[in-house]
Amino acid sequence: MYLGAxxxxxxxxxxxxxxxxxxxxxxxxxxxxxxxxxDDSGNLVSGDKTRMNTIDRMTLYRYSNSPITIISTVDNGYVIVTVFDGILESYKKSDNSDSLLPRGGLHAFFISYNKTETSYNINFKGTDIYQISQPNMTISSVYCDTTDIYIMCIVSVNNKITMHYVSIIFDSSGVVRSRKVISDVTGLSQQSWSAKILPFGGFILGLTAYNNIDNNTYHYIYAYNISNSQIPLKSPGPFLTNYFGANAITNNNTFLLALPYAIDNISWSLLTIPVPTDYGYDNTLVKQTIPSINSIVNSSTTTLNITFVYNIALSTGNITIYKASNNSIRQRISATMQEFCKIDGYTVSIKIINSTFNEYGEQYFVTMDSNFVRRIQTNEPLKGIHDGIWILKSDNFDIYSDAILGSARLTTDASKSFLKRNQLSYIDTLLVEFAHKVPIHRSRLSTNYRFEVLNGQIAIPIHIDMARNKTERSSSKVFSDLNNMITYKNITTFSSGMTNDLDQDYGFKEIKNYWNEHKVQIIIGFVIFIIFYLILNYKFKSKIFEAISSAILGLPNFILSVLFVIYYSDDVPELYWPRYSTK
Incomplete structure (x- = not known):
């Protein structure tokens, strides 16, 4: 770094x-x-650092500084592909016994993501992916990139008379899967063709050339599939372009080419040339998803299915569901979570909890990390689905339900901390997090702040008010959302902040309102009792009956008083039931 750059x-x-x-x-x-x-604060964090000599004393290779290409791999690592010269002149034998050894070629160095050690290696190990065995041949250019499953390089080899092009396909372990000469580059001089790897496999050879007859600049392109066979384009070209022939490949397999300058020589436009594409997921290996792109989902959606073109096995990446309006995480599943991920041949099924798609009129998008699954046959990690592709829309309409009283319990460690801090402030903050993460309007959540301590753990009562309109989540559904997000907090946003203090084994439990639950039976019983009382009082008028009836009438009063103290003492400060203890 020099002067900060x-x-x-x-x-x-x-x-x-x-x-x-x-x-x-x-x-x-x-x-x-x-x-x-x-990092999360926007600071640059340095990780693994490595230094390597450009002369390998073991293989006697000398690695040149150019051409060098660096590629990001599907397993989150990197590959450095470079040209190497063969045996150094000072090491050649006078009897030419080393004439059969490589005279040069391409070498690939594989770098794993986020090593913990710092190393200064004299010889950093890699593998040859292409060797030149004949004299007077040099590599002029190298173009490499990652396809959906393999790494592909297009190499131009020059023998000072003719330019040859070779396609090389290798995997993340360095095993070369294919090495073929591209034999049908025709039409113009074979010098100076450039290559671009297509995102969905295959490549494009392109050449910008000036035509002396009509004084225009043209760009010629030939598209090839992964088998080196030409792909017919809807518009075969050549295409008018500007002096530079500026071009690029987009993620959806569209070739962009700069058109000639406008009359003012200031502005210009782009020509789009579509190249055969995939199933719509920016990934030729993903054949189908259920639900499909732009499908309707709701709280009853319990599974996501992704079908690939290969037999697959789970690997190590994540599938994440985001809420589009604020990019908040609704659910994140690792391929290592067997409870949530099932494989059936070509298809992986992901278990979805009810709280994930719980908002009316919201959009969600699903991403799949590269290396979430691997191809069984080759054990190669497969490319994922990036954000903004698999979009889903919700249409939740809920049936009205009464308000619900429930409780959430803190873990043992969080309970000890709770008793030493401002308890009212803690509970208020917890309710704010509930409102943001579920989500639910804050005004629908309330508490009387009268927590319970049982077996060393704090249980906090929380009241969920009824929905204010039909687009809001009903109280019963909010209750279910809270229970799911606490129970499965490790895959939801409840895994961070104050909600991480909640006991996932407890979830969110309803506090029963026994009057609402049994009021019909109580009323019927009371009416029957009054009827019998009036009948008996009419037939037996005596002091003994008056004493018996007074006792009978007093018994329900005693029982109801005891029940009131048990279940509602929290609401009346003067009453206190011994089971609520902070000791």
Whole structure:
């Protein structure tokens, strides 16, 4: 770093942008690279750093500084692909016994994500992915990128007379899966073709050339699939372009080309050339999802299914469901959670809890990390689904329900901390977090602040008021949401903040209102009692009956008084039931 700036450096973003980037620099003697990320406060955090000599004393290779390409891999690592020269002149044998050894080629170095150690390796291990065995041949250019499952490189090899192009496909362990010569590059001089790897497999060869006859600049492109067969384009070209022939490939497999300058030589526009694409997920390996893109979901949606074109096995990545309006996480599932992830051949099924899609008129999007699943046959990690692709919409309409009184319990450790702090403030903050994370309007949540201590754990009573209109979640559904988000807090936003203090084994339990539950039976019993009393009083008028009837009439009063103290003493400060104890 010089004067606060990195110079002569190459920056490569991780395939998962949240994991930061790799910085690479070099000189004639060594390479060095380091991994960096941005923390939640926006600070740059430095990770693994490695230095490697450009001369390997074991293989006698000399790695050149150019051309070098750096690729992000599906398993969140990186690959550095570089040209190497064969045996150094000072090490060649006079009898030419080393003439069968490689005279150069391509070498790949594999870098795992987020190593913990710092190393300064004299010989950092990699693997050859292409070797030149004949003299007077050099590699002129290298274009590499990650496809849905493998890494693909297009290499131009020059023998000073003719340019040849070779496609190389290899996996994340360095095993070369395919190495083919591209034999049908025709039409113009084979010099100076550039290559671009298509996101869904295959590649494009392109060339910008000036036509001396009509004094225009044209761009020629040829598209190929992963088997090196040409793909017919709807518009075969050539295409008029500007002097630079500026072009790019978008994530949806569209080729963008700069058109000639406008008359004022200031403005210009883009030509879009579609290339055969996928099933709509920016991933040719994902064949279908249920629900599909833009489908309707609600609280009764209990499963997400993703079907691939290969037999798959679970790996290590995550599937995350976000609320689109504020990018908050509704549910995050790791492939290692067997309770939530099931595989059936080509399809993975994800269990969804009822609180995930619980808001009326909201949009959600589902992302799948690369390396969430692997292809069984090759054990290669598969590419995921990035944000903004798999969008779902909710249409929740709830049936009216009465207000509900429930309780949430703190963990043992959180209960000890609770008793030493401002308890009213703690409960207020907890209710604010409930309102934000469920979500529910804060005015519908209330408490009398009279917590209960049982077996060393605090239980806090919470009242859920009835919905104010039909678009709001009913009190019974909010009760269910709270129970689910506490029970499964490790996969919801309840895993952070004050809600993480809640006991997931307890969940959210209803505090019974016995009058509402049994009022019909009580009223009927009371009416029957009055009728019998009047009949008996009419037939037996005596002092003994008056004494018996007074006792009978007093018994219900005694029983109801005891029940009142048991269940409602919290609401009357003068009453206190011994089971509520803070000791």
């Amino acid at each position: 990195w110079i002569n450096s190459t920056i490569q973003l991780n395939i998962n942008k949240k994991l930061g980037f790799l910085r690479f620099d070099s000189n004639q003697s060594y390479w060095s690279w380091g991994q960096y990320s941005i």
